[in-house]
Amino acid sequence: MSPIEGVTVTHRRYVPHSHAHYGGSLVDGAYGLGLFGDVATELLIRTDADEGLFAGYSAVEFLAPVQAGDVLEATATLVRVGTRSRELEFELRVVCRSAPARGPSAADVLDPPVLATRARGTVVVPKT
Numbered sequence: 001m002s003p004i005e006g007v008t009v010t011h012r013r014y015v016p017h018s019h020a021h022y023g024g025s026l027v028d029g030a031y032g033l034g035l036f037g038d039v040a041t042e043l044l045i046r047t048d049a050d051e052g053l054f055a056g057y058s059a060v061e062f063l064a065p066v067q068a069g070d071v072l073e074a075t076a077t078l079v080r081v082g083t084r085s086r087e088l089e090f091e092l093r094v095v096c097r098s099a100p101a102r103g104p105s106a107a108d109v110l111d112p113p114v115l116a117t118r119a120r121g122t123v124v125v126p127k128t
Helices: 030-048
Strands: 008-014 053-062 071-081 085-098 107-124
Touching: 008 030, 030 053, 030 071, 030 085, 030 107, 071 107
Parallel strands: none
Antiparallel strands: 008 071, 053 107, 071 085, 085 107
16 A cells, blocks of 8 residues: 555544633634544555654644534645655634524534634654
8 A cells, every 4th residue: 555645534523512612612723633633643544554643733724713512524635745754734624513692502504614724744654
């Protein structure tokens, strides 16, 4: 198996109210970065048959708020393959958002989704 640029993995996750960290039910940016680690792990398992290790981010942009009650979509795309390193691009989108003004369990599908976080990072895999 040889890693191929362009491979993409996407996860979706509901943000529970227990993760609200700031006023207005805001969730800290680290929540999305944790999801990026999860999609990176699956991507490496699929391309390299190993979970790999995250070496670092070269860029992170927080573009829109993430709130408790959101449904998030985290995507990792393989953009560069080195001998042991893999460069990934990440996007975190809000695909659904709670609408408490309409009721305690009301929510909306966002069309289009809101791009909340964008990042670029490097992961490494063991020598083969």
